[in-house]
Amino acid sequence: MSAIDHDEEAVVIIGSGAGGGTLAYELTARGIPVVVLEAGPHITNAEYVNDEWAAFSQMAWLDPRTTSGSWRIARDFPNLPAWIVKAVGGSTTHWSGATPRFLAHEFQARSTYGGIDGANLLDWPITLAELAPYYDRAEIAMGSTHRHGRAALPANNNYKVFANGAARVGYNFYATGPYATNAEPYDGRPASVQDGFNFQGDKSGAKWSTLVREIPRAEATGHLDLRPLSQAVQITHDRTGRADAVLYLDAAGGMHRQRARIVCVAGNSIETPRLLLLSASSLFPDGLANSSGQVGRNYMRHTTGSVYAQFPDPVHSYRGETMAGIIADEARHDERRGFAGGYYLETLSLGPAFLAAFADPGSWGRDFTSILDGYAHTAGLWIVGEDMPQETNRITLNGSVTDAAGLPVANVNFDDHPNDVAMRDHGYRQAELLYDAVGSISAHRTPPYPSTHNLGTSRMSARPEDGVVNKFGRAHDVPNLFVSDGSVFTTGAAANPTLTIVALAIRQADHIAEQLANRSL
Amino acid sequence: MTFLETSEAPSGFLDSPQARALLVRVIRVAFPHAQLPDTAYEKTADALIALAEKTPRHFLALSSGLASLDTLPAGAFLDLNAMDATARLRAIEQTEFFGFVRANTVLTLYNLPEVWQALGYEGASFDKGGYLHRGFNDLDWLPEPRIEEYTGELRYVEIGPLTRQVGAATPATPAAASAAPESASGRDEVTK
Numbered sequence: 001m002s003a004i005d006h007d008e009e010a011v012v013i014i015g016s017g018a019g020g021g022t023l024a025y026e027l028t029a030r031g032i033p034v035v036v037l038e039a040g041p042h043i044t045n046a047e048y049v050n051d052e053w054a055a056f057s058q059m060a061w062l063d064p065r066t067t068s069g070s071w072r073i074a075r076d077f078p079n080l081p082a083w084i085v086k087a088v089g090g091s092t093t094h095w096s097g098a099t100p101r102f103l104a105h106e107f108q109a110r111s112t113y114g115g116i117d118g119a120n121l122l123d124w125p126i127t128l129a130e131l132a133p134y135y136d137r138a139e140i141a142m143g144s145t146h147r148h149g150r151a152a153l154p155a156n157n158n159y160k161v162f163a164n165g166a167a168r169v170g171y172n173f174y175a176t177g178p179y180a181t182n183a184e185p186y187d188g189r190p191a192s193v194q195d196g197f198n199f200q201g202d203k204s205g206a207k208w209s210t211l212v213r214e215i216p217r218a219e220a221t222g223h224l225d226l227r228p229l230s231q232a233v234q235i236t237h238d239r240t241g242r243a244d245a246v247l248y249l250d251a252a253g254g255m256h257r258q259r260a261r262i263v264c265v266a267g268n269s270i271e272t273p274r275l276l277l278l279s280a281s282s283l284f285p286d287g288l289a290n291s292s293g294q295v296g297r298n299y300m301r302h303t304t305g306s307v308y309a310q311f312p313d314p315v316h317s318y319r320g321e322t323m324a325g326i327i328a329d330e331a332r333h334d335e336r337r338g339f340a341g342g343y344y345l346e347t348l349s350l351g352p353a354f355l356a357a358f359a360d361p362g363s364w365g366r367d368f369t370s371i372l373d374g375y376a377h378t379a380g381l382w383i384v385g386e387d388m389p390q391e392t393n394r395i396t397l398n399g400s401v402t403d404a405a406g407l408p409v410a411n412v413n414f415d416d417h418p419n420d421v422a423m424r425d426h427g428y429r430q431a432e433l434l435y436d437a438v439g440s441i442s443a444h445r446t447p448p449y450p451s452t453h454n455l456g457t458s459r460m461s462a463r464p465e466d467g468v469v470n471k472f473g474r475a476h477d478v479p480n481l482f483v484s485d486g487s488v489f490t491t492g493a494a495a496n497p498t499l500t501i502v503a504l505a506i507r508q509a510d511h512i513a514e515q516l517a518n519r520s521l
Numbered sequence: 522m523t524f525l526e527t528s529e530a531p532s533g534f535l536d537s538p539q540a541r542a543l544l545v546r547v548i549r550v551a552f553p554h555a556q557l558p559d560t561a562y563e564k565t566a567d568a569l570i571a572l573a574e575k576t577p578r579h580f581l582a583l584s585s586g587l588a589s590l591d592t593l594p595a596g597a598f599l600d601l602n603a604m605d606a607t608a609r610l611r612a613i614e615q616t617e618f619f620g621f622v623r624a625n626t627v628l629t630l631y632n633l634p635e636v637w638q639a640l641g642y643e644g645a646s647f648d649k650g651g652y653l654h655r656g657f658n659d660l661d662w663l664p665e666p667r668i669e670e671y672t673g674e675l676r677y678v679e680i681g682p683l684t685r686q687v688g689a690a691t692p693a694t695p696a697a698a699s700a701a702p703e704s705a706s707g708r709d710e711v712t713k
Contacts, residue, residue, distance in 0.1 A: 157660040160658070163666030192651070193653045313660075315660060316643075319657040332681070332683075352636065352640050362623075364614075372631065373640070
C-alpha cells in the first residue's frame with residue numbers, strides 16, 4: 001500500500017463499493033495515485049459469519065437515520081431505511097449477484113413513458129450504445145455467468161420451482177443468470193460451493209465484490225492508499241469553487257484533512273447527498289453542486305416485493321446461490337399492464353431469522369407462524385422493477401437527530417407512486433400464478449424490505465438545471481467533483497443496479513484518466 | 522439497572538417464577554408452533570427478561586404488562602385456553618408491553634439453532650463444503666428446468682405486449698399444471 005501525504009493533492013474517492021472500488025482500481029491501474037476514504041472497517045472473507053443477524057451486526061450500515069412519508073418502512077423500520085454495508089467493499093460484499101443490463105428504452109424513460117403525473121422523469125444523457133462497451137468490461141470483470149463464455153450456474157431447488165412455474169405460465173426468458181458468481185473457477189477465484197448466504201459476506205470468494213477483486217488489485221499497483229474507518233464529513237473548496245480537500249473523521253473521532261485534486265463521491269445514494277448537503281458553504285449555500293436543487297431528490301429504491309409459496313413437498317430453498325434465477329419476460333414496457341416500465345422476477349430465500357423479521361413486520365399469531373411452519377417447503381421470489389423518480393422522495397438533513405459526531409443524520413422521505421403500486425400488485429399476482437402452476441398450497445405477499453437498491457439522489461442530466469452531474473458523473477457546478485455511485489441514475493430501470501454502477505465507474509475512470517492526461521482537470 | 526435495597530424499591534417480580542411462567546405462556550400463545558421444544562420458548566422468555574432489566578422503560582412495560590395479565594376479571598391468564606388467551610393478547614396488542622414482547626420474540630426465538638432445526642433449516646454450510654454435495658439440487662418432484670437463456674424462436678419483447686398469453690390466461694388447475702411439460706410454452710407460437 002502506498003501512503004499518500006495529507007498535503008498531496010490526490011484523487012480522493014469516498015467509498016469503496018461498486019462505484020468507488022471500481023474507480024479506484026481503474027485509476028491506480030493507470031498509475032494514478034488514489035486515496036480511498038472508507039467509513040467502515042476492513043473485514044476479510046475469513047472473518048465473515050454465515051448467520052443472518054450476526055452478519056447484519058458485522059456489516060450493515062447501522063448509524064442512525066430517520067424516515068418519513070407513507071412507505072411502510074417508516075412504520076416498521078423507522079431507523080433502517082436501507083439495508084446496505086459499511087465496510088471495505090461496500091454493498092458489493094452483501095449484494096446477491098444478479099447482473100442484467102438496462103434495456104435501451106430505459107435510458108429514455110421520459111421519451112418512452114411520456115409525462116406521468118407526479119413523476120420527475122428525465123432521459124439519461126447517455127444511451128445503451130454508448131454504455132455497451134463498458135457493460136462488456138464490467139461483465140468480464142465481475143465474471144457474469146451466461147456472458148463472455150462464462151458457464152451457467154446449475155439449478156438449485158428454489159430455481160427448479162421458479163423455472164418450472166415460469167414455463168407453465170408461459171414465460172420463456174428465464175435462466176440462472178446472468179449472475180456474478182463463478183460457476184467454474186475464474187479470475188483467480190473458485191467456483192461456488194452453493195453455500196448460500198448471498199446477502200451476507202461470502203466466505204469462499206466465488207462471488208464478485210470489490211473486496212475480492214478491485215481493492216486488492218488496486219493495492220498491488222502501489223498507488224492506492226486505502227483508509228478504512230475514515231468517515232468523510234465535508235468536501236471543502238477554494239475561492240474559485242473547485243473542490244480542494246476532504247475532511248474526515250477517524251475511528252477515534254479525530255478530524256483529518258486530505259488535500260484533493262479531484263474528489264469522487266461514492267457513498268451510496270443516502271450518504272452521497274448527505275455529504276454534499278453537509279458541504280454547504282457561502283459559495284454553495286444549498287449544498288455543494290446543488291444549484292439545480294436536485295441534490296437528494298428523486299430518491300429511488302426500486303419497486304419491490306416478495307412472494308413466499310408453500311408446497312406439499314420439500315423445497316429447501318435456502319440451499320445454494322440465493323438469487324441465481326431471473327425471469328425477464330415482465331421487464332418490458334407494456335402499458336396494457338396498467339403501469340409504465342417493467343420488472344424482473346428473481347429467486348430469493350431468507351433464513352428463518354430474517355423471514356420472521358421481514359415476512360410481515362408487526363404481525364403475530366397463527367397467520368404469522370404458519371409462514372415459518374412451512375419453511376422447508378417454501379419457495380420464494382423477489383419482484384424488482386423500475387420505480388418513478390419523484391422530487392419529494394428525498395434525502396434531507398435531519399435538524400434534530402444527530403450522529404455520534406453531532407452531525408445531522410439523513411432523513412429519507414418516501415411515498416410510493418401509483419405506478420409503483422400498480423407494478424407491485426401485478427408482480428404479486430404473476431408470482432402467485434407462477435407458483436400455483438406448480439402446485440403451491442399457499443402464497444404469502446411480503447412487503448418491500450429496507451432498501452437495498454438506493455438510487456438517483458444526484459442524477460445525471462444533459463442540462464445543469466435538471467440534475468446534479470453530467471454524462472460522465474461530473475458535477476455541473478464543480479469541475480473537479482464527481483459522483484461515482486448509483487446516485488447518478490437519472491431513472492432506475494428494472495435491472496439490479498450493480499452492473500450498471502460498475503460500467504459507469506469504468507467509463508468515468510476512462511474519462512478522468514483522459515482529462516488528467518491532457519491536463520484539463 | 523440496579524435496585525436499591527430499600528422497602529420502596531420495586532419487588533423483583535420479573536425474576537419470579539410466576540412472571541417467567543406468564544411470559545413463556547404469552548410467547549407461546551402469540552407464536553404458536555406445535556413442533557418447537559419448550560426450551561425454545563423458555564430461552565426466549567429469559568432473553569426478554571434480561572433485556573428488559575437493562576432499561577427502566579422496558580422493565581416497567583414488561584413488569585406491569587405481565588402483572589396485569591393475572592389480575593383481570595376474566596380470570597388468570599395461565600388458566601385460559603389458547604383461543605381465549607389469543608383474544609386477550611389481541612386486545613392489548615397496541616400496548617408497549619406487547620410490542621416489546623412481539624418485536625423481541627421475533628428477533629430471539631427465530632434466531633435459536635434449535636428452532637432452525639425444528640423448522641428444517643440447516644444454516645451455515647461453508648465449513649462442510651457448502652450444499653454442493655448436500656442437497657442444493659435434490660428436489661425431485663419437478664422436471665429439471667433449463668438453466669441457459671432462451672434460444673427459441675420468440676423474439677424478446679422490450680416494448681409492447683407479448684405475442685402470447687402468460688399467467689392470467691393459463692388455467693391454474695392441477696390438470697393443467699401436470700399436463701404442461703417444461704418445454705411446451707410458446708415454442709410453437711408464431712414468431713413476432
